[in-house]
Amino acid sequence: MSVAPSRVVVRPAPEPRAAGHKERPKLLELRDVTTHYGPIRVLHKVNMTIYPGEMVCLLGGNASGKSTTLKTILGIVRVSEGELYLNGERVDGMSTAERIERGLAVVPENRRIFPKMTVRENLELGAYLRHDRAAIREDMDYVFSLFPRLGERLGQLGGTMSGGEQQMLAMGRALMSRPKLILMDEPSMGLAPLFVEKIFEIIKQVNERGISVFVVEQNANIALSIADRGYVLQTGEVVLSGPARELLHNEAMKRAYLGDV
Ligand SMILES: Nc1ncnc2c1ncn2[C@@H]1O[C@H](COP(=O)(O)OP(=O)(O)O)[C@@H](O)[C@H]1O
Ligand SMILES: [Mg+2]
Known part of the structure; x- marks a missing residue:
């Protein structure tokens, strides 16, 4: 379409100029x-x-x-x-x-989640560059508040989720890098x-x-x-x-x- x-x-x-905020x-x-x-x-x-x-x-x-x-x-x-x-x-x-x-984080075309990994593993991968464990847990909770479905399906393989659920997972994974x-x-x-x-x-x-x-x-x-x-x-x-x-x-x-x- x-x-x-x-x-x-x-x-x-x-290019847009922010009025009054040249710098x-x-x-x-x-x-x-x-x-x-x-x-x-x-x-x-x-x-x-x-x-x-x-x-x-x-x-x-x-x-x-x-x-x-x-x-x-x-x-x-x-x-x-x-x-x-x-x-x-x-x-x-x-x-x-x-x-x-x-x-930067990306939610790629056609989701591209890892189909053979669980929801939890997909989300953890989003945080792979981070070491701030407490903050990672906070962000995981934030993702679950946006997408309760992900919290209920932590053990499910990504590839077995519906298209919409995979989109949620891809967004959740992107958010996990803060x-x-x-x-x-x-x-x-x-x-x-x-x-x-x-x-x-x-x-x-x-x-x-x-x-x-x-x-x-x-x-x-x-x-x-x-x-x-x-x-x-x-x-x-x-x-x-x-x-x-x-x-x-x-x-x-x-x-x-x-x-x-
Ligand atoms: N890997 C690639 N190799 C050669 N040409 C490509 C490649 N990827 C995209 N193109 C070409 O670049 C143009 C822009 O593609 P793309 O950015 O995917 O467009 P859009 O996302 O707006 O549909 C198209 O003509 C496409 O065929
Ligand atoms: Mg495109």
């Missing part, structure tokens, strides 16, 4: 980031910023480069031109592990509508706790209804960006991505 039928013709939007620190910044798969250029001079505490969504049709953007932030795809900063520190030369140590920023790739993929609402409600709760969220979503309506801001990618370029409320009412956006709303 929501594949762009026609090109959204708009000039790349300027507001940035949690994540992509500065003119270009990436390639072999000789094929995918992202082209992408500029994005996430401020601490924000929930930002990344929209766009199929193959527009959304997953590649998240993979680039994580260091799975290399920046070929441009710069990437986390908390003001340049990280595009760092390994994925070094970036995770600096506060991240500053969670990257989520299409959390609603393949879930029943009721479950999609539930997942987004929980994403909102997580964000309200102060954890920043960068979420890729095909369902632009639901993502924009809870995000602070959004970016729209088209063939690897940012063609629109702005406050979520403005994007929801943007005419080009409505035609291309929001359907008949």
Whole structure:
């Protein structure tokens, strides 16, 4: 659903300026980031910023480069031109592990939980870089408060859970690293509508706790209804960006991505 039928013709939007906070620190910044798969250029001079505490969504049709953007932030795809900063520190030369140590966590496309491991083991893996046992237990309790089902199924193998439960487990695992920023790739993929609402409600709760969220979503309506801001990618370029409320009412956006709303 929501594949762009026609090109959204708009000039790349300027980066958001926080009014009156010229020096507001940035949690994540992509500065003119270009990436390639072999000789094929995918992202082209992408500029994005996430401020601490924000929930930002990344929209766009199929193959527009959304997953590649998240993979680039994580260091799975290399920046070929441009710069990437986390908390003001340049990280595009760092390994994925070094970036995770600096506060990134991911809920990958199609969940990717460990199917042969139990719920408890999956959650513990999320905390593998940590040694603060008491705080880990606290975070585990926080995860159970968000997803009581996980607490009831600690011994169950991840692979035997339903799609929605696996999505909860993937989110729980990401939270177990006590991240500053969670990257989520299409959390609603393949879930029943009721479950999609539930997942987004929980994403909102997580964000309200102060954890920043960068979420890729095909369902632009639901993502924009809870995000602070959004970016729209088209063939690897940012063609629109702005406050979520403005994007929801943007005419080009409505035609291309929001359907008949
Ligand atoms: N590992 C890869 N090797 C080569 N091309 C890739 C690879 N992954 C993605 N692509 C291509 O990069 C483009 C962007 O893909 P992707 O970031 O997955 O888009 P989206 O998540 O927006 O659907 C697509 O044309 C896709 O075919
Ligand atoms: Mg994708």
